[in-house]
Each structure stands twice: as C-alpha cells, then as structure tokens.
Amino acid sequence: MEVKVMKNILHANQKLAEENRDFFQSKGIKSVNIMASPGSGKTSVILKLIETFGERAHVAVIEGDIASSIDAEKIEKLGNPVIQINTGGGCHLDANMIKSAVESLDLKDGAILFIENVGNLVCPSSFDLGEGIKMVIASVPEGHDKPYKYTSMFEAADIVVLNKMDLMPYIDFDRDSFYKGIRALNEKAEIIETCCTTGEGIEKLAQWLLTTQVSHIRS
C-alpha cells in the first residue's frame, strides 16, 4: 500500500517535471537543481556565480526552504528575479512547486535558472523538477565520507561542487577517498573545487555552466 501511494506521487511528479522540461527547452533556459546538506553553501555559491557571470548571463533564482525567506532576500539585493518557496515542513521541492514559481518569475529566454532545493542530502534526489542540470554541493567540513552514505544523491549528479576549500587546512579531509567515492557511483560527473570567500574555482564553475549543453546531459 505504501509503495503504491509513493509510486503514484512520483508518477504525477514526473508528468509535471516533463512539462517543466519542455518549457525550459522551448525558451532555451538552463535550469540547475542545486542539492546539498544544510549549510554547505548553496546560497553563497549562487551569489558568487551571479557576481562572476556579470553580463554573460541572465540569472533567476527559485529558493526552497522549510521556513523563512532569508536566502531569497540575499538574492533580491542583487536585483535578480527571485521567488521563495516555503515547503512548510516538506523535505524537498517538487515539479508542481517549480511550475507555479516559474509562472510568476520574470524569466528571460536563454536565462540560467538556479533552483535551490531544501537543505537535505536524501529526499530531493527522488523528485525530478524538470531541471537540465543536477548540481550537488558538498562542503569540506562535512567530511569525505558523504558519497559513501548518500549514494543516490551523488549517483544522479551532473556536477559535484566541493565547497569551503579554505577550511581544508583545519579539517581531516581525505580528498582521494572523496573522489573515489564519487567515481564508484558516477563516472561522468564534473567535479569542481570552490571557495566562496576566496573565489577559488568560481570562474571555472561559471564557465562550465555557460558552456555545458543541457541536451547532452539529460535526454
């Protein structure tokens, strides 16, 4: 019984996700589903990317959180279109939330749309939003064992960002083990190391996002 209900939910979500995907493709919008633990730096990476893109991209943002609009307020200060979704306890965004949000966002053709999912390394991996790119952010202080414990997240990623590289000297982080853990699950994902305070890796990440063809990633 429980499995059947779950299947129905996922089936309904999938249908809406495909509609979102069609919409994004028709407008040439590159949508990026950003998934990570709480506090791994999702919003900071988005803020840094907006600054780094400059004139090179129109960027809009959907912010997902259980409660509060702290993150959306930070984006709004930069003048970019942003919408906050509060899930009210829900542990992930779903395709229907994105569909509604997109209807009221000022989305330019060819824009990059960052969708910041609820901070959670588990549930968001089961729900397709219709995104073109799945980005997983892991941060150095979380430790190198995350790919071994949260397998479906790293398995599904098109790109893994290893953030907070400035904390590496203070933490017992085994970089080889982290990379091996990802490669055991996912041979193709790009891996980029970043730091939002020093700016390390942000231009590289910006370049990757600007040049990657979405249709080559998910079809």
Next chain:
Amino acid sequence: MEVKVMKNILHANQKLAEENRDFFQSKGIKSVNIMASPGSGKTSVILKLIETFGERAHVAVIEGDIASSIDAEKIEKLGNPVIQINTGGGCHLDANMIKSAVESLDLKDGAILFIENVGNLVCPSSFDLGEGIKMVIASVPEGHDKPYKYTSMFEAADIVVLNKMDLMPYIDFDRDSFYKGIRALNEKAEIIETCCTTGEGIEKLAQWLLTTQVSHIRS
C-alpha cells in the same frame, strides 16, 4: 488521501514508540535520539562521549544511515555494543527499526543508548522513536541561520549541541543570532558548545547526560 496515509503511518509509529519508551523505562535505559545535518559530527560526538564517560556509564549505540556501515565500525573498535541500520533510501529512523535493533543489542540495565539518526535536519523530527532525550547537533560551519530554517528540529530538542567550535575563527558565525533563533522556538533546551578535536565542552555534555532525569523531560 495523502494526509490520511501519513496519519496512519505516524499513528502506527507512535504506538511502537510508546512500547520502546516503556521498555527503556523498565530497564532504566537513557535513550538519546541524535539528529543533525550530514557531517555535523554525530559519530565523533558519540565516540568522544564514550571515551569521556569511562567507567561512569555503559554505552550502546544504534547507527542509522541510508547506506554503509562506516560509523558502526568506528564504534565497534571501542568494544561497545553497536548495531547498524541501513534505511535503504529512507530519510529517517522509525520506532519499528529501533524495536528490532534493541532486541539484538546487548543492553545493560541503566545503560545510555545513543541512537544516531540519518543525517537530515527535516524528516527525523516527525518520528518519535520512544527516546528519552532528543539531541540536535548543529556545527559551526553550517552557519548560524539553521534554527530559522529547520524550525521543527530545534523546537523539539531537549539539548542542542553546537559542535566544531574550533572552526569559529575561520567562519562568519553570528553566535547571538544562533542563540536567539533557538530561544524563539524553544525556551528550555540546554545548549552546549563542543569540539571533538580539542575536547571542549565534552565533559560538560557528559555530565548533562549523566545527571538529567529523563522522566522530567518527556512524559
């Protein structure tokens, strides 16, 4: 429909949780449900507490993870009774998992039982395990805004541990904001600052766990 199913699940869980609670009370076992983001230091805190308790407590551990037995192996090296639960994708432990685990654990009367939940600041807060104490661990690099975003977790806590205090000099962490965020939701929770590499606060936390009367916390 969705709500009804969810209510049934929670009702069935609650019944088993009460059975677990009765069992713990009858044996004088202090059970601690440890909830936190991935990588906030749950296992490290448990390891440090076991070392610090020394002869003062018998400690057994239930380790919850989506996949892997990395954490249980670390506990086993200390010689303490431990069981790993792999939820196989599930984002939280539930009372039935604890009931089964407890049956095969060598649990001494009067022991302290640490239950390390799946790394997730959302879902575990909805599922009573029958525990006597709810401990939430937040770590400095996650940032001071966590209580504002993951409200039900901090609302339910009997004790909040702020871990990785050694990283404070390298991080823009507003301690006042963190404390205010907790107090807006929860007037009574104990808050203890710790660091597992320097040992800061671990004896204080050990003392709190040894002296706190469970029946005074949850009834």
